[in-house]
Amino acid sequence: MLDGWAERGSPLLIGGELVTCDRRFDTIDPATEEVLGPAADAMPGHLDRAIAAARRAFDESGWATDLTLRVRCLRQLQEALVRHGDELRDLTVREAGAPRFLTYGAQFDTPVSDLAWFARLAETYEWTRDLGRAAPMGMDSERRLLREPVGVVGAITPWNFPHQINLAKLGPALAAGNTVVLKPAPDTPWCAAALGRLLVEETDTPPGVVNIVTGRDHALGALLSADPRVDLVSFTGSTATGREVMRGAAETLKKVFLELGGKSAFIVLDDADLGKACSYAAFTGITHAGQGCAITSRLLVPRARHDEAVEITARTMAKLGARDPSDERTVCGPVISARQRDRIEGYLKLAAGEGGSFATGGHRSGRDKGFWIEPTLITGLTNRSRAAREEIFGPVLVMLPHDGDDDAVRLANDSPYGLSGAVHGGDPERARAVARRLRTGTVSVNGGIWYAADVPFGGYKQSGVGREMGVAGFEEYLETKAIAEGV
Numbered sequence: 001m002l003d004g005w006a007e008r009g010s011p012l013l014i015g016g017e018l019v020t021c022d023r024r025f026d027t028i029d030p031a032t033e034e035v036l037g038p039a040a041d042a043m044p045g046h047l048d049r050a051i052a053a054a055r056r057a058f059d060e061s062g063w064a065t066d067l068t069l070r071v072r073c074l075r076q077l078q079e080a081l082v083r084h085g086d087e088l089r090d091l092t093v094r095e096a097g098a099p100r101f102l103t104y105g106a107q108f109d110t111p112v113s114d115l116a117w118f119a120r121l122a123e124t125y126e127w128t129r130d131l132g133r134a135a136p137m138g139m140d141s142e143r144r145l146l147r148e149p150v151g152v153v154g155a156i157t158p159w160n161f162p163h164q165i166n167l168a169k170l171g172p173a174l175a176a177g178n179t180v181v182l183k184p185a186p187d188t189p190w191c192a193a194a195l196g197r198l199l200v201e202e203t204d205t206p207p208g209v210v211n212i213v214t215g216r217d218h219a220l221g222a223l224l225s226a227d228p229r230v231d232l233v234s235f236t237g238s239t240a241t242g243r244e245v246m247r248g249a250a251e252t253l254k255k256v257f258l259e260l261g262g263k264s265a266f267i268v269l270d271d272a273d274l275g276k277a278c279s280y281a282a283f284t285g286i287t288h289a290g291q292g293c294a295i296t297s298r299l300l301v302p303r304a305r306h307d308e309a310v311e312i313t314a315r316t317m318a319k320l321g322a323r324d325p326s327d328e329r330t331v332c333g334p335v336i337s338a339r340q341r342d343r344i345e346g347y348l349k350l351a352a353g354e355g356g357s358f359a360t361g362g363h364r365s366g367r368d369k370g371f372w373i374e375p376t377l378i379t380g381l382t383n384r385s386r387a388a389r390e391e392i393f394g395p396v397l398v399m400l401p402h403d404g405d406d407d408a409v410r411l412a413n414d415s416p417y418g419l420s421g422a423v424h425g426g427d428p429e430r431a432r433a434v435a436r437r438l439r440t441g442t443v444s445v446n447g448g449i450w451y452a453a454d455v456p457f458g459g460y461k462q463s464g465v466g467r468e469m470g471v472a473g474f475e476e477y478l479e480t481k482a483i484a485e486g487v
C-alpha cells in the first residue's frame with residue numbers, strides 16, 4: 001500500500017483525489033534517523049481547497065443524512081485497515097517509534113476495531129426524541145429534539161499515537177454525519193496519508209467527506225482553527241497549542257474540543273503491595289518512552305517506604321531500558337525527534353538544578369543514531385518544582401513522598417492538569433475512596449484499564465475541554481435542535 005512512497009512521497013487527500021505535491025519533506029524513523037521517504041508538504045492553498053471540499057460535501061451531498069452510507073464506509077475503512085494491518089503495524093513502529101507490542105493495542109488494533117463501535121452506535125443512537133405535548137404560554141405544542149451533525153470538523157492531531165488519535169476523531173465525526181479536514185502532526189504524515197489512500201481506494205466515502213492535509217508548517221493548524229468555514233475544531237496536542245487553537249477559534253465562535261497534556265499521579269497507598277505497585281508504575285511510566293498524555297509521570301509513595309520504592313522502581317526501569325521498538329519485548333523505544341530529546345534533556349538539567357537526583361538514567365542513551373533517552377527516575381524534588389509540575393513527555397518519572405491518603409490526594413490534585421491517575425492499595429474500598437477524590441477525567445484503581453471505545457476520555461482543568469470516545473465523545477460532534485409544532 002505504501003508502494004512508491006519512498007520515491008514519490010505520500011499524497012494529500014483533497015476532494016476525493018490523492019494529490020501529490022511538488023513541495024515535500026522527509027519523514028524519518030526516530031530509532032535510526034533513517035529517512036522513510038518524503039511526504040506531501042501542503043501549502044495554505046491546499047488547505048483552502050480541502051476546507052472548501054469538506055464544506056461542499058457537507059452542504060451539498062447526502063452524507064449528513066445518509067446513515068446507511070456512513071455506517072458502510074466506516075466498516076469498509078475498518079476492514080481495509082485490518083487487510084493492510086501488517087504494513088501499517090510496521091509503519092507505526094518505524095514512523096512513530098512505537099514499541100511493537102503497543103500496535104496490538106492502542107497503537108493500532110484497538111482504534112481500528114473501535115471504528116465498528118462507532119458504526120454500531122450511529123445505528124442504534126436515538127437521533128430524535130419526542131418531548132411530548134405541552135402548552136407553554138397557553139399554546140398547545142408538540143415538541144421534538146433532533147440531533148444533527150455540527151458540520152465541517154477541523155481535526156488537528158499529534159504524533160504520539162497517530163492511528164488512535166486520528167481514528168478517535170474520524171470515527172465519531174463521520175458516524176455523526178460531519179465532514180472532516182484532518183491535519184496530522186508533521187512527525188507522522190505517512191500514518192495519516194495511509195488512511196487517505198484506503199478511504200479513496202477501498203471505501204465508498206464520497207469526495208470531500210474526508211480530506212487529509214499533511215505539512216511541515218504548524219501554521220496549517222492555525223489556519224484551520226480560524227477558518228470561518230469550519231464549524232468545530234477537534235484538537236489533541238499540548239496545552240500551549242490548545243490555547244492557541246481556542247484563541248484562533250474565538251473569532252468565529254466555533255465549537256472547540258480539546259484533548260491536552262497531563263502530569264498524572266500514580267498513588268501508592270500504605271497498604272499496597274509496594275513491589276507490585278512500583279514495578280507497574282515503572283512499566284506504565286516509560287511505555288512508548290513516556291510519550292502518552294495520560295501516562296502517570298508523578299509517583300506518590302508512602303514516606304516511610306520511600307527508599308524501598310525508589311530502589312524497586314529504579315531497578316525495574318533500568319531493566320526495561322530503552323530498546324529497539326521493532327522487538328516485541330520492548331516497552332520503551334526512542335523519543336520522536338531531536339527536538340523532543342533536547343527538550344527532555346533540558347528538563348533533566350532543570351531537575352538537577354532544582355535539587356533533584358537521578359536514581360536511574362538522567363541522560364540520553366549512548367547510541368550513535370536515533371533519539372534516545374534512558375528511563376529516568378528523579379527523586380528529592382517537591383511538588384512545587386517545575387519538573388514535577390510540567391509535562392516532560394519522555395521516559396521520566398518524578399517520585400514524591402506522601403504522608404497518608406489525604407496528603408496523597410492533595411499532592412495529586414495540586415497540578416494545573418487533570419487528565420488521569422492511578423491508585424494502588426490493599427483495601428479496595430479505601431483505594432476507591434481516594435480515586436473518587438482525584439480531579440481527573442480517568443482513574444485506574446489497582447491496575448484497571450479505562451481505555452476502551454465506550455469510555456469517555458478527557459481532562460479536567462488545563463488538560464482539556466470535552467470528551468473523546470464513548471457516547472459523550474460521539475455527542476461532541478452533534479448539535480441539538482428542538483422543533484415545536486403548534487397543534
Ligand code: NAD
Pocket residue numbers: 156157158159160161165183184185186217218219220221222223225236237238239240241242244245259260261262292293391393419459463464
Ligand atoms: P503540539 O501541540 O505541538 O501539536 C499538536 C498538533 O497541533 C500538530 O498537528 C501541530 O502541527 C498542530 N499545531 C501546532 N501549532 C498549532 C497552532 N498554533 N494552531 C493549530 N495547530 C497547531 O503537540 P505534539 O508535540 O504534537 O504532541 C504532544 C502533546 O500532545 C503533549 O502535550 C501531549 O500531552 C498531548 N497529547 C494529548 C492527548 C490527550 O488526549 N489529552 C493525547 C496525545 C497527546
